Structures are given as C-alpha cells and as structure tokens.
Amino acid sequence: MPLQPWMKLISVDDHLIEHPMVWQDRLSARHRERAPRIVETPRDGLPAVQSWLYEDRPYPYIGLNAVAGKKPEEYGIDPVRYDEMIPGCYDPKARVADMDIDGVEAMMCFPSFPGFCGTVFMKGDDKELSLQCVQAYNDFVLDEWSAAAPGRLIPVVILPLWDAQLSVREIHRTAAKGAKAISFPDLPHALGLPSMHTDYWDPVLSAAEETGLPLCQHFGSGGATSVPQVASDAPFAVMINLMGANSMHATADWLFSPALHKHPKLKIGLSEGGIGWIPYIVQRADYVWRKHRSYQNINQDVKPSELFQKHFHGCFIEDDFGVDNRHAIGVDRITWECDYPHSDSFWPASRKRAAEAFANVPDDEVHKMVELNARRFYNLPDAAPAPRAATVS
Template identity: 90%
Template sequence: MPLQPWMKLISVDDHLIEHPMVWQDRLSAKDKERAPRIVETPREGAAPIQSWLYEERPYPYIGLNAVAGKKPEEYGVDPVRYDEMIPGCYDPKARVADMDIDGVEAMMCFPSFPGFCGTVFLKSDDRDLALRCVQAYNDFVLDEWCAAAPGRLIPVVILPLWDAQLAVAEIHRTAAKGAKAISFPDLPHALGLPSLHTDYWDPVLSAAEETGMPLCQHFGSGGATSIPQVAPDAPFAVMINLMGTSSMHATADWVFSPALHKHPKLKIGLSEGGVGWIPYIIERADYVWRKHRYYQNINQDVRPTELFRKHFHGCFIEDDFGVANRHVIGVDRITWECDYPHSDSFWPASRKRAAEAFADVPDDEVHKIVELNARRFYNLPDAAPVPPAAAVR
C-alpha cells in the first residue's frame, strides 16, 4: 500500500547546526570571551576554516556530517564553513522549507556542537559558565529555533549533567517554556557519571515523569567510551556498522537497573538506534532474568519484556527487518526518523523511501509508526481526523 497523503511524517531524530551567535547573543559580556564562539583559521587556496572555540579549546568540524542532499559518492569531507552547508542545517525557516520538500511534517533536532546531550559542557572547567551555556542553548532551541515554526520543530533540551538538582531545575524551567523531550546520555557511567544502578538520577527521572518528557538516548551520546572498540586499522565502516550497539547496551542497563521500578511513568526513546535488534536483546534479557535473577540484586518479579513494553520506544531510518518484525517489537513502540542533515538521511526523498519501507504494512499500523506514536510519546497536539474514506480503506 502507498504511504497515504493524509499521514503526516513526524521525525523523532534530526540535528541542527548551531549558528555562530547562539551563545554570543545570550550571554553577558564577561562570558563572551570564554563562551562558545566561531573562529577562523586560514588554509591555503581556500576560504578560512570555521570552528568552535570554548574555554580556549578548539572544536573543529562544525558541519558534523551535515551532508544532506549529497550523493554517497560525495561523502567523506564534512563542511568546515557555514557557506558549505545547505542553509537548512542552521536556519530554521530554511529547515522547514526543506521539510516541505521532503514531505515531513515535524522534526525533533538534537544539538551538534554541545554533543547530542550536552557533554561538551560536562567537560567544562568553569561549571557556572557551563550552566549558563546549557541554559543559553535551551533558550535558543525554545525561543528561536522552534519558535520559528511552532508545531513543526519539536524542542528537545539538554541538562547540566554534573548536578542532579540543577538538572531538575532545568527540566522544570524548560518544560514551562514548552520543551517536549530531554536529551540524556545512553550510558552515563561511560562519561564518568553515576550509573543507573545508583540513586543519583532519581530526582532527574522523577522530574521527567512529572513533566511527561521522554528521556531521548541518542546512540553514542555516552561519549567516546560508549562507541564500539574496533581494530585500529579497521575501516571506519566497521564502527558505523556497530554504532547501534550502544542502544542495545543502554537498554540492557535500564531493564536490569532499579530505575524503572522506582519510576513507573518514565518514557525512554532510543534515538537513532534502529529497531531490528530489539526482539533479540529483549528475548535474551528475559532468558538471563529467568536463569540468574535469584542470586543477583535485580528485581525478582517483573520480566524485562514487560519493562520494555511499558517504558521504551525505538525509531528507524531504514530497517526493513524491523518493519517485518514490528509485531514482535510492538507496533506501538516504533517511531520514524529522517536524520536530516546527516549522511544516513534520505532527504529530499524521505517520504518516498518511507513509502517503500511500508509497502506491505496496513494503513493503521503505518499511521501509528510515522505519526501517532510520536504524538503520544512526546505529548504533541492531536492530528486532524483521518478522512472517512481513508479510514475504511
């Protein structure tokens, strides 16, 4: 069946490239010299390279794989200047125009320079400055990026991860301004933070429950140590192929931790992790639980499968195996993503590729995966009623 024209695609994983003035526009004069700013480095035979500088530390590759619209044969060199990217990377109005070309109704965009969940600021020397930078980023997302197209751009915020109480305050502050999701590291312990098996995160998880905002765990957000370790002489393709394993690791960590038992309303999004692996890892977790729960400090009563179906949702760009096994995963647990402007995206043909992926899937199930599940998980306004003729198709 074709992807019906009345289905509105909502992507739960995309990315923005912060424009040069995000922090300079929002911080005081005394902060500006140490706050994130763009600097230029000359290069022979070409315009200067633009890169971020924060607390005198350079952060190159401002484009972070911002290659939407290029052919795979052209991949390999990330943009190092804003004028080498398409404007939709950093301009919200241009982004919405690119969404219209792609047939996408709404997008949730993760950070680039700060890291997917703000880990650049976690490494700051000056934690007071870092807090102001986190708040400035969130204000940019809420007051500028998403405000340019309410309902089309879905706000996801970052936290001051080094202090649970400050994180709680930022959750409530941003929720009051309209935030819909929280970007949270997939493996906190890999960043040197307390693990999910401690009580450190309890106030944060309670605040997420109270505000109804899912914790979005973008794969690889746990930092370099969460990325699969491959042979030093292996091609980069090996690591790319294994990136989703951090989502598997994170899922196993959650279902054997006490956190989900203490926070029954918590919602967790496995961002850009794919879905085809879910049946295996949950079946394996159930097996481990049945065999080994009696002598370990884990819950004795609730199977990992039950926890997954209650708390988690995954998303995919291209995952034909996952779509074929959607009933094992749970149709209500799957969402769709575009991943603009990264190299995995199909822009400007995302709707066409989605139609191919769902060719053999009934309309009601497609509608859940591409739109309705995201509205439910992220507390988005209800969609317009389905046309009566379509409802009986």
C-alpha cells in the same frame, strides 16, 4: 499499501547546526570571551576554516556530518564553513522549507557542537559558564529554533549533567517554556557519571516523570568511550555498522537497573538506534532474568519484556527487518526518523523511502509508526482526523 497522503511524517531524530551567535547573543558580558564562538583559521589559497572555540579549546567541526544535499559519493568531508552547508542545517525557516520538500511534517533536532546531550559543557572547567551555556542552548532551541515553526520543530533540551539538582531545575524551567523531550546520555557511566544502577539520577528521573518529558538516548551520546571498540586499522564503516550496539547496551542497563521500578511513568526513546535488534535483546533479557535473577540484586517480580513494553520506544531510518518483525517489537513501540542533515538521511526523498518501507503494512499500523506513536510519546497535539473511506450507496 502506499503511504497515504493524509499521513503526516513525524521524525523523532534529526540534528541542527548551531549558528555562530547562539551563545554570544545570550551569555553575560563577562562570560562571552570564553563562551563558544566561531574563529577563522586561514588556508593557503582557500577560504578560512571556521571552527568553534570554547574555554580556549578548539572544536574543529562546525557541521559534523552535515551533508544533506550531497551525493553519497561526496560524503566523507565534513563542512568547515557555513557556506559549505545548505541553509536548512542552521536556519530554521530554511529547515522547514526542506521539510516541505521532503514531505515531513515535524522533526526533533539534537545538538551538534555541544554533543548530542550537551557533554561538551559537562567537561567545561568553569561550571558557572557551563551552566549558562546549557541554558543559552535551551533558550535558543525554545525561543528561536522551534519558535520559528511551532509544532513543526519539536524542542529537545539538554541538562547540566554534572549536577542532578541543577538538572532538575532545568527540566522544570524548560518544560514550562514548552520543551518536549530531554536529550540524555545513553551510557552515563562511560562519561564518568554515576550509572543507572545508582540512586544519583532519581531526582532527574522524577522530574522527567512529573513533566512528562521523555529521555531521548541518542546512540553514541555517551561519548567516545561508549562507541563500539573496533580494531585500530578497521575502516570507519565497522564502527558505523555497530553504532546500534550502544542502544542495545543502554536498554540492557535500564532493564536490569532499579530505575524503571522506581519511576513507573518514565518514557525512554532509543534515538537512532534502529529496531531490528529489539526482539532478540528483550527475549535474551527475559531468559537471563528467569535463569539468573535468584542470586542477583535485581527485581524478582517483573520481566524485562514487561518493562520494555511499558517504557521504551525505538525508531528507524531504514530497517526493513525491523518493519517485517514489527509485531515482535510492538507496533506501538516504533517511530520513524529522518536524520536530516546526516549521511544516513534519505533527504529529499524521505517520504518516498518510507513508502517503500511500509509498502506491505496495513494503513492503521503505518499511521501509528509514522505519526501517532510520536504524538503519544512526546505529548504532541493531535492532528486533524484521517479522512474516512468513501462509501458506495
């Protein structure tokens, strides 16, 4: 069956490129000189390279993988100037226009310069400045980016991960302003933070429960040490192919931690992790639990598969195997993503590719995966009811 015209595509994983004044416009005067700002480096015979400077440390990529509008044959060179990107990367009104071209109703955008969950600021030397940078980013997302198109650009916020109590306050502050999700590291221990097997995160998880904000764990958000380890001489394609393994690792971590048992209302999104692997890793977790739980300090009563069905959802860009095996995953656990402006995106043909992916799927299941599940997970307003089929008298 085709993707029906009345179905609204909601993407739960996309990215924004921060414009040059995000922090300069929002930070106090005494912090601006060390706050993130754009600097230009001359090149012989070419326009200057633009890059971020934060606390005297250079960050060379202003638009990591911001290649929307290019052909696959042109991938591989990231933009070094804003005028090398299409405006939809950094301008919210242009983004909405690009969404209209693509047939996408709404999208959730993760940060670029700060890292997918704000880890750049966690590594800052001046933690007062770091906190201001986190808050400035969130205010930008809430007051400028998402405010440009309410209901269409869904606000995802970041946390001061180095301090659990500050994170709790930021969750409540941003939830009151309309935040819909929290970007959270997929493997905190890989960043030198406490793992999910400790009680460090309990106040943060409780705050997420209280506000109803899901934790979005974008694959690779745990930092460079969390990505799959590949041979030094392997092509980058090997790492790209294995990135979903981060989401598998994160899922196993959660399923055998005490966190989900202490926080029964917690919602976790496995952002950009794919879905085809889910039946295996969940089945494997149940097997390990049955065979090995008696001698380990893990929950003895609840199967990991029950936890997965209660707390998690996955998403996909292209995962035909996952769609074919959707009932083993749970149709209610699957969402769709566009990944604009990254190289995995099909923009400006996302709706066309989604129609191909769902060609043999019943309408009611398609509607859940492209729209209704996202509305439920992220507490988004209901859309107008779908039209009823005409009856013949």
